[in-house]
Amino acid sequence: MASRKFEPTNPTVKWVEDRLPILGLIYSSVGGGYDTPRNLNYWWNFGSLAGFMLVVQIVTGIVLVMHYVPDINLAFDSVQHIRRDVNYGWLMQSIHANGASMFFIVVYIHILRGFYFGSYKSPREILWFLGIIIYLLMMATGFMGYVLPWGQMSFWGATVITNFFSAFDFIPFIGDGLVEWLWGGFAVDQPTLNRFFSLHYLLPFVLVGVVILHIWALHIPGSTNPLGIDANGPYDKVPFHPYYTAKDAFGLGVFVIFFAAFVFYIPDFLGHPDNYIKADRLKTPAHIVPEWYYLPFYAILRAIPDKLLGIVAMFASILILFAMPWLDGSRIRSMRFRPLSQIFFWIFVINGLFLGYLGSISPDDILWFGFEAIVYAQISTLYYFAYFLVVMPVVSRMETTLPVPTSIAASVLEANKKG
């Protein structure tokens, strides 16, 4: 199908379109003018879900800011005021707090979908880089947002995480004052809360900008698909609207039910009880645990006994994603036709979940066979990096792949014949 252009018949719409072709832009981005592979499965819903979550977070966040007070003596109470006195404030607060987790769930699935179906491979490298930047911005935004309610975990989490940067104190001139520069003082205090609030408000809009670039970069080669082959044939694509608008709407509905279950019935499931205690700089909580979405990286950090190396490993575990387009040397994108890669991929997923579990417990807890958790964390960290540095380069170049269909349309007909 050839790409269609937006050709308004209504004279007023045409008048506007001739002067500012914004409707045409929308039409060719997420409307009938954007042709999409016809065989996308439900794993492809998570991109639009992530976009939805970004909008939800911005809208609820803007409402919360109307009532929140970024003052170390008032922040905690102002959040409680929102939950108690503001009309539907409890709803906004619950959506925003749980929304952060939902955003991460959706984005993790979106990233892993990219892993499995080779979305990072040529010609989509820059699209992939923009995705990693989005993820890093989300991590920063989520962290700073968690500090704002000024509970015990907010305060101590902020103290610990900003202290990561003291590992760089060997760098002349910069290193020594880095942490104090971040804090704006000699401890996490009023200046820290104020700047985190400022940045927590700013970064989502930076995110919107990078998301627009992400979608722009997507629209150059178009979406990948489960077969991983280029959609060049005459019947390989369907217009985004109505096909994928309908499918995304259904997926969104299912997701909203899942989201609402948290918002209305278990609003504190993903939080920590200590954050219902006002920050107290004289009382360190027994366990300082970051939000769940950081736990795998936290486990990697703790697995390495040296502070600096641990922090380097933690950052490297995300930055390594930038190298994926070259680490993976396979001619074939989709793991559907790469049986050996598939096995290592699923081990990688389970390993990631296991790292998350290890991040949530104490490193000296005794686990199976009498070994401490840190030993398992070290093994898991080893696999995490080996997956990128050994498995991916070697397996992708060595494995015997399965036959790939000639075109998407042909595979649709083939599948129908089989019934």
Place this chain on the structure above:
Amino acid sequence: MMRNIKIKGLLAAAIAFTTMTNGSQAATEEGLKTPERNEYSSTGVFGKFDHASIQRGLQVYIEVCSACHSLDLVAFRTLEDVGYSEDEVKAIAIEYEYTELDEDGEETFRTGIPADYFPAPFANDNQAKASNNGALPPDFSTIVKAREHLSFLPWNSVYGEDYIVALMTGYEDEVPADAPEGFVLSPGTYYNHYFSGNAIAMAPPLFDDMVSYADGTPATVHQMAYDVANFLAWASDPTMQERKELGLRVMLFMIVFVILLYFTNKRVWAKVKKGEDIDPSKL
């Protein structure tokens, strides 16, 4: 002075970092019992506040707990949500006295009104500690949510209610046989099965028939603890019932809506899914 602050800040940070990287507390603490589970009308998808129990709990809070524990975030007006009439709320508020400075800077006294918040028993943390053997009685406004959540199941979501009941009923007059090995009770503390470290600075606060309930419910320690737990659960999360009621409506709407979206999607894709639009000769 500045240097001192700086060192303290870095020290606190270093301690925190060590806790985080080497976290040394064992998962289960020796000598610590798991709270027993009670039934609450507030749990579950259809959870409702038990107004009778909350009102009894309020009585216990006013007559007993409020001697030491503040409830900073709860205003008298909100008591209308748990079954009190406007006049009853006024009657509760009027029992309290508030100090103000008048136009001449003179101290004046006035009685409480529904818009007031429960007054704190102590002027500040230091006074509270000085009056309590150095221990700070925590504020009760969010206490139920600030304790370990015992069940997250949507149909049985319990926060710290059971912990409160267990703590109130978990005192021992003497160090029991199942205490951690070599346990010595330091002076000014009391043995409790459910408090981390087993030594709590709060003396057993409740005794049978300490209050006399207007509705004739026997005021056993367990009953009073249960009622206080219900009251504090409401105080910590006063919109719980509204939340669950709206949630039910959202869920029912979404389920119907999703069914419609499912069939819409199916209809849109019907032809394309089967490849009926494909001309095999052109492939």
